[in-house]
Amino acid sequence: LRALGPEFEDIEEMAFQAMRIKEEITLSNYLIQVGGRERYYDVKITPFWDADKLMLRGVIITLDDVTERVSLEKERKKQEKLAALGEMAARVAHELRNPISVLGGFIKRLEKNADNPEARERYINIIKDEILRLENIVNEILDFSREPRSLEFTYFNINKLINDVYILLEEKVREKNILFNFETDAEEITVYAEYSRMKQVIINLLQNAIEATPKDGKILVETRIKLDKIVVSIWNEGTPIDKETAEKLFTPFFTTKVHGTGLGLAICKKIVEDEHKGKIYHESTEDGNKFVVELPKPEVQPSSVE
Ligand SMILES: Nc1ncnc2c1ncn2[C@@H]1O[C@H](COP(=O)(O)OP(=O)(O)O)[C@@H](O)[C@H]1O
């Protein structure tokens, strides 16, 4: 076996193992380089006995060339990826078409009313707003499609981050006269995460909560320490999301808002689950909605954090 190549050393090792445990061992899609070319095999190692089933005589090794099957499977995965990419491109194009055609319309009106200063100012303001909206959409799409760059994880107090975000959005909370409450298990709750990415998550969730809360409604943010995780939840008063909608919440471009991009929650999911190995989910409550972020609890809690 050894003479056949280094890959066969492993097979030899497993042949001995099969003899030791006296049971058949199977491997599927086992990669072997044959003359510089990659081939895949289903490998079966079967112990065989002498006639009266008393003595183990050796093993039978069968190699089944399944390279064809493996490459078909690879091709199918590639096609699926391409299809998903195509779908994404179609949605992006659709998302950008509206503000662009709005812009076109207002530029025409601006031309017609060039000598009416009042109309001019109004149209210019609308155009400015639409450009800002386009810029936001493009930024969110970039944020969503970006390959996870090397993330700079640090230890920090998640409560401080929430406070920073609150200050950013305080004005909107006041405008709607929302009663904002914050509850925590401890003043300092250390997480090991990328500060700016987690800040993006909390901004997106709190922004959604503020938008969904009726005037004079309530928002409750909680940070909890569990056995093996840190849990941040953002609850807001409002109409509970129905089951059918709930299934689509984290899908890119799903939105029920006239000017929404539907990328906020998709970005949150990517950051929390792909980048931080945590979990994010939605729960409907009797009179509102709760979004929960779970982060792995850091193993060592450094004595002092920022
Ligand atoms: N706190 C919330 N209460 C009710 N619905 C929400 C809440 N957060 C998100 N949603 C729903 O999920 C959709 C997607 O949210 P998101 O991905 O942030 O995109 P966007 O805010 O641009 O619509 C929203 O359009 C809304 O229908």
Ligand SMILES: [Mg+2]
């Ligand atoms: Mg949003």
